[in-house]
Amino acid sequence: MKDRLERVLKRIESAARKVGRDPKEITLVAVSKTFPASAVREGFSLGLRNFGENRAQELREKAQHLQDLDITWHFIGRIQTNKVKYFLPIVEYVHSVWREEELQEIEKRASKIKKTLKVFIEMNISGEESKAGIRENEIRIFLEKALQYEHIEVVGLMTMAPLVGNPEDVRWVFRRLREIRDKLSKEYPSLKELSMGMSNDFEVAVEEGATFVRIGTAIFGPRK
Ligand SMILES: *Cc1c(COP(=O)(O)O)cnc(C)c1O
Numbered sequence: 001m002k003d004r005l006e007r008v009l010k011r012i013e014s015a016a017r018k019v020g021r022d023p024k025e026i027t028l029v030a031v032s033k034t035f036p037a038s039a040v041r042e043g044f045s046l047g048l049r050n051f052g053e054n055r056a057q058e059l060r061e062k063a064q065h066l067q068d069l070d071i072t073w074h075f076i077g078r079i080q081t082n083k084v085k086y087f088l089p090i091v092e093y094v095h096s097v098w099r100e101e102e103l104q105e106i107e108k109r110a111s112k113i114k115k116t117l118k119v120f121i122e123m124n125i126s127g128e129e130s131k132a133g134i135r136e137n138e139i140r141i142f143l144e145k146a147l148q149y150e151h152i153e154v155v156g157l158m159t160m161a162p163l164v165g166n167p168e169d170v171r172w173v174f175r176r177l178r179e180i181r182d183k184l185s186k187e188y189p190s191l192k193e194l195s196m197g198m199s200n201d202f203e204v205a206v207e208e209g210a211t212f213v214r215i216g217t218a219i220f221g222p223r224k
Helices: 002-018 037-045 056-065 081-087 100-112 136-146 167-187 202-207
Strands: 027-031 050-053 072-075 093-097 117-123 152-159 193-195 212-215
Touching: 002 027, 002 202, 037 056, 050 056, 056 072, 056 081, 081 100, 093 100, 093 152, 100 117, 100 136, 100 152, 117 136, 136 152, 136 167, 152 167, 167 193, 167 202, 193 212, 202 212
Parallel strands: 027 050, 027 212, 050 072, 072 093, 093 117, 117 152, 152 193
Antiparallel strands: none
């Protein structure tokens, strides 16, 4: 894991430098889904502090074994409203919010424990039917709704690019998300962050302005 992580960090750094960005602007979220708590512990010992999970119960269980570590947890998966209660007390960030009922449930649970969640709105840029996320023509209305909630801080936009052989083929997806962020942030300055880029395509995402990359395989190895 040490070698893999070093390579990932170097690649983030050189992608950032290539476009004149400071690599420190980029938060690496290590996606530990399907890997045991011991893998997270190893990642932590190598310097990782941000970890992402996509299943509520898996996250809760893993976090229970890692309470002695000062980890910042991210929920990055499809949200089932009846399971928000499992991850909400644990996570600082939710990357995948795109339906009103999710906002309502997060607000309800967060207000109960007097916590403010940092939230990314997930967008479907590629237009694939199977993909979660808000379409471009609906983002403004959704954002305005999201901004009304007292215990939700909308920090940015998130997207997942289609899986392709050549990451250059999805550069336009990342560029489009950045353009939408740039436009909206003139009116809504809290909208700063871009969560985009995974093992296959993170360098292109960094070149296009990603401030959070979500990387699993390239750090932990292939999932079963
Ligand atoms: C699994 C997952 C990732 C990481 O994928 P890798 O290809 O293993 O880097 C990133 N984001 C989301 C939302 C995921 O579900």
